[in-house]
Amino acid sequence: EVQLLESGGGLVQPGGSLRLSCAASGFTFSSYRMNWVRQAPGKGLEWVSDISSSSSTIYYGDSVKGRFTISRDNAKSSLYLQMNSLRAEDTAVYYCARAAAQYSSSYYYYYMDVWGKGTTVTVSS
């Protein structure tokens, strides 16, 4: 069964750090781009970061750029998100998601087809 399982969430003080992990199983992890998406309480989905299969290309949303670092270990089928200088507005459920792609007419059409259940990060004093 294809599965993603996040861990590492918790309560942290403003300015603190936290490292999230996402363990993948049931598919060839090293073949896929992977992403982090978050959802603040009662709010919509916010794309956070994307990393290519070989870690050669990485992208971040403006709200986390310079504070968060995405990484992966293909040997361990794991995705990570190092979060530093945390703020109250980073409080959210953090999901990892697989980015699949369909190649058509010379383009790759991406979409997030597998999601974890999420891990909750609370930034509060």
Add this chain to the structure above:
Amino acid sequence: DIQMTQSPSTLSASVGDRVTITCRASQSISSWLAWYQQKPGKAPKLLIYKASSLESGVPSRFSGSGSGTEFTLTISSLQPDDFATYYCQHFNSYPWTFGQGTKVEI
């Protein structure tokens, strides 16, 4: 950055209704669009990708259309399990932003 705007924000409907949700992009995104369904306390679930391709296992009452800047998600006959929040997301360029969501309620 490309902004995605969904309408309406909330939609009241009944079982059996035909429901249409619109997603507009601030610039052309060709067909680089996906639709997701999310229920309270659950992760999002992929419904549609490449604007109109139905994800495997998703009921055929769900359909997507559009290209460029205007897209629609249609539920042909609303079922009790369909009451949820729906999001669009573009993949044209980074950041891969989501629409603000459309809540479908009774």
